[in-house]
Amino acid sequence: DADVTQTPRNRITKTGKRIMLECSQTKGHDRMYWYRQDPGLGLRLIYYSFDVKDINKGEISDGYSVSRQAQAKFSLSLESAIPNQTALYFCATSEQAGGSKRDTQYFGPGTRLTVL
């Protein structure tokens, strides 16, 4: 079974709709992250959370919000989707963050979101 799962795997929606992408992990990690991938741009960080009470904006947080419902669950919401939010979205987890091997991030399979 996968350690990091994302639902849905694919989603097509219309401009203005509210969308929630969900991420669950069984690795027991405290840190969770949301990234988006666009062709030729690599991955860019949207939000990250170091524990249930600690949520931080990444480099491209505008238009997104997150909720850390439990240690194992981290959701990403698009309150009013727009076409330039069409992308591949990845959730990741890590044991810790501070310059050690335990910073290593493990990724989910991704959610492909299309906003028409």
Next chain:
Amino acid sequence: GEDVEQSLFLSVREGDSSVINCTYTDSSSTYLYWYKQEPGAGLQLLTYIFSNMDMKQDQRLTVLLNKKDKHLSLRIADTQTGDSAIYFCAEITSSNTGKLIFGQGTTLQVKP
């Protein structure tokens, strides 16, 4: 600022060696990573190297780190068609809070 650069495309013949290169700007990098993304799939951690190492070998994979030039490379020996994928290099620095800085990804095409 933090920046990671990769060339976008590499084509090799099956059986040859592939070398994927990456440069980074932040000298406080602690760990550097190589991730593989196969078509339609997520990111798979291939290997990583700590910044006080020059080289790390893992079966067909060899990672070389030149800290002076801020240059990282991934060599894949005896490249197979199953190695066709996008390869991302990424760094974590001691100055940030665990944020991974990714390169744009190098698409490796392996021709039979």
